Amino acid sequence: MNLFANVHELVLESLASLQSSRALPADLDFKNVTVEAPRDSSHGDMSTNAAMILAKQAKMRPREIADLLLKKLVSNTQIEHIEIAGPGFLNLTLSKSIWLEAIPQIVKLNKEFGRSSIGKEKRVNVEFVSANPTGPIHVGHTRGAVFGDALANLLDFAGYNVTREYYINDGGAQIDALARSVYLRYLEANGNSVEFIEGTYPGEYLIPVGESLKEGFGDVFVEADEAEWLPKFRAHAVRSMMELIESDLLSLGIKMDVFYSEKSLYGTGRIETALEELSAKGLIYEGYLDPPKGKLPEDWEPRKQTLFRSSEYGDDVDRPIKKSDGQWTYFAPDIAYHYDKISRKFDHLINIFGADHGGYVKRMKAAVRALSNDEITLDIKLTQLVRLYKNGEPFKMSKRAGNFISLRDLVEQVGSDVTRFVMLTRKNDAPLDFDFDKVLEQSRDNPVFYVQYAYARINSVLKKARVANINVCDGSLISADMQGVEHESEVYIIKKVCEWPRLVELAAKHNEPHRVAFYLYELASEFHAFWSKGKDTPSLRFIHEDNVMRSLSKLAVARSVAIVISNGLGILGVQPMDEMR
RNA sequence: GGUCGCAUAGCUCAGCUGGAUAGAGCAUCUGCCUUCUAAGCAGAGGGUCUCAGGUUCGAAUCCUGAUGCGAUCACCA
Numbered sequence: 001m002n003l004f005a006n007v008h009e010l011v012l013e014s015l016a017s018l019q020s021s022r023a024l025p026a027d028l029d030f031k032n033v034t035v036e037a038p039r040d041s042s043h044g045d046m047s048t049n050a051a052m053i054l055a056k057q058a059k060m061r062p063r064e065i066a067d068l069l070l071k072k073l074v075s076n077t078q079i080e081h082i083e084i085a086g087p088g089f090l091n092l093t094l095s096k097s098i099w100l101e102a103i104p105q106i107v108k109l110n111k112e113f114g115r116s117s118i119g120k121e122k123r124v125n126v127e128f129v130s131a132n133p134t135g136p137i138h139v140g141h142t143r144g145a146v147f148g149d150a151l152a153n154l155l156d157f158a159g160y161n162v163t164r165e166y167y168i169n170d171g172g173a174q175i176d177a178l179a180r181s182v183y184l185r186y187l188e189a190n191g192n193s194v195e196f197i198e199g200t201y202p203g204e205y206l207i208p209v210g211e212s213l214k215e216g217f218g219d220v221f222v223e224a225d226e227a228e229w230l231p232k233f234r235a236h237a238v239r240s241m242m243e244l245i246e247s248d249l250l251s252l253g254i255k256m257d258v259f260y261s262e263k264s265l266y267g268t269g270r271i272e273t274a275l276e277e278l279s280a281k282g283l284i285y286e287g288y289l290d291p292p293k294g295k296l297p298e299d300w301e302p303r304k305q306t307l308f309r310s311s312e313y314g315d316d317v318d319r320p321i322k323k324s325d326g327q328w329t330y331f332a333p334d335i336a337y338h339y340d341k342i343s344r345k346f347d348h349l350i351n352i353f354g355a356d357h358g359g360y361v362k363r364m365k366a367a368v369r370a371l372s373n374d375e376i377t378l379d380i381k382l383t384q385l386v387r388l389y390k391n392g393e394p395f396k397m398s399k400r401a402g403n404f405i406s407l408r409d410l411v412e413q414v415g416s417d418v419t420r421f422v423m424l425t426r427k428n429d430a431p432l433d434f435d436f437d438k439v440l441e442q443s444r445d446n447p448v449f450y451v452q453y454a455y456a457r458i459n460s461v462l463k464k465a466r467v468a469n470i471n472v473c474d475g476s477l478i479s480a481d482m483q484g485v486e487h488e489s490e491v492y493i494i495k496k497v498c499e500w501p502r503l504v505e506l507a508a509k510h511n512e513p514h515r516v517a518f519y520l521y522e523l524a525s526e527f528h529a530f531w532s533k534g535k536d537t538p539s540l541r542f543i544h545e546d547n548v549m550r551s552l553s554k555l556a557v558a559r560s561v562a563i564v565i566s567n568g569l570g571i572l573g574v575q576p577m578d579e580m581r
Numbered sequence: 582g583g584u585c586g587c588a589u590a591g592c593u594c595a596g597c598u599g600g601a602u603a604g605a606g607c608a609u610c611u612g613c614c615u616u617c618u619a620a621g622c623a624g625a626g627g628g629u630c631u632c633a634g635g636u637u638c639g640a641a642u643c644c645u646g647a648u649g650c651g652a653u654c655a656c657c658a
Binding site for chain 1: 637655
């Protein structure tokens with residue numbers, strides 16, 4: 001059920017038939033021919049740019065082509081009116097019945113309305129969050145988490161086969177630091193007093209971990225050498241942290257499909273295998289890097305390192321995969337990890353990084369291109385910073401001041417729905433202000449409540465209708481006679497609702513879930529506007545106790561709005577609310 | 582200095598991968614609760630889309646350069 005797609009199809013068919021009758025040249029590219037709703041509704045329901053797109057290719061005047069197309073389309077019974085406008089737009093007005101008939105179909109499709117197959121079941125891996133397993137998720141990760149999850153939902157809705165994945169950085173030195181910190185908590189649990197020196201994690205969230213280790217091991221490691229307890233404590237600490245992180249994510253409604261351990265790459269030869277793959281292509285060498293351009297770090301010195309020739313694949317410089325002491329850099333397991341993703345036969349990879357990781361984009365893309373022989377594309381989305389505000393003042397977090405806000409704190413204070421919606425009302429590549437007071441304000445300033453309220457209002461109407469003994473179950477609405485919709489402002493809403501499938505496809509194509517949020521806001525706005533018209537114009541109210549047929553057709557429209565809001569909120573990961581009091 | 586991103590109303594931001602007279606919210610001003618939820622609606626004012634070139638039927642959108650802001654920049658993850 002996508003009227004825009006139908007008309008687009010119709011336009012393309014007409015163009016093809018003009019080609020076969022030689023009215024148009026044969027070799028034309030229709031790729032950029034679109035059918036969309038014109039901004040100004042006086043220009044009709046839909047508008048196509050076909051004539052202008054093709055004018056140059058066909059070496060004809062736009063209006064000439066528009067005229068040919070018009071003559072082709074004018075016989076179609078679905079189209080009530082058609083005209084050429086401006087530089088060559090073809091403006092179509094569909095017959096009203098087309099719009100009316102859409103409503104029962106939408107109600108019937110319900111949760112499936114808007115679901116698209118443009119993804120063609122292609123396998124997409126979305127890697128996001130991937131926060132270090134050294135503590136709870138904090139606010140800085142939240143945006144990436146919400147964006148990644150919503151993007152995954154969106155792609156799923158658009159017909160992709162999506163895997164949500166979290167890469168656990170459990171291989172590096174920071175895990176030793178974590179294990180040592182846990183050890184301190186373990187000592188503490190055994191009655192010793194401890195001191196957290198620089199380079200350890202003093203967070204209280206490790207206290208229970210220390211206690212559980214005491215339960216498991218008693219005091220056997222209190223006097224022991226580090227070598228004895230470190231491996232055990234590492235593993236236990238990582239497991240505990242991941243449990244913490246998983247439940248943090250769950251509080252935002254996020255569930256990963258795969259948790260992939262960096263550590264699992266070590267000692268199995270998998271890093272070596274991936275690097276051999278690159279080596280075989282002549283992309284690995286021993287060498288020296290040029291000093292960074294511009295101002296030189298004070299302690300810079302030339303070092304011989306094992307390097308990946310990422311500059312051959314668009315990176316600015318080659319990148320080290322081994323440190324000067326022979327250890328892998330973080331980049332080496334990352335290469336192996338992505339090699340593994342490639343071997344798992346994904347068609348497309350998406351990584352969500354914070355803006356502070358922008359510097360790794362080129363090298364990661366280079367690695368994937370090299371490893372997959374340019375066959376698999378890696379897209380990296382950067383989420384910009386979230387600036388926190390409290391009482392209108394910028395709110396600075398610092399570990400030392402102890403006012404570090406965890407995701408859990410945030411969700412407990414403002415709720416999952418608000419957090420998610422607000423974070424999605426911005427393009428991912430623009431910074432976002434998050435004002436604690438504003439998001440909690442239940443006003444029209446707050447888009448979450450605005451959209452939720454529209455949904456709740458619809459529910460309220462349906463409830464009232466039931467009280468008035470009108471059967472408003474979906475089955476009844478599906479068979480409603482839509483002739484009760486008389487007013488153009490009702491048709492206006494229907495048109496907006498019918499844009500939903502097209503919007504899903506566009507948002508998915510651009511990987512921009514925020515478009516869903518904005519669309520829902522617009523839809524809610526139109527619904528509220530329509531609602532209020534019922535005040536002055538009783539005929540526009542939904543319930544007419546003296547006329548069930550009329551009520552049903554209007555209620556079906558309202559129901560279709562609720563369906564779209566529900567489906568849209570589903571993509572954003574926000575719960576619709578039946579009632580707001 | 583290199584790289585990436587951003588620059589649209591007083592403020593916060595959309596702008597449908599180049600379309601018709603650039604749109605919302607907040608703030609300011611004016612109206613609307615005996616009515617299906619006023620957490621709402623209707624209306625007014627507010628613009629050199631940072632600047633300069635370029636591409637073409639047509640540019641806020643694409644390209645080049647400048648300016649400003651943010652992130653990042655061997656050896657950490």
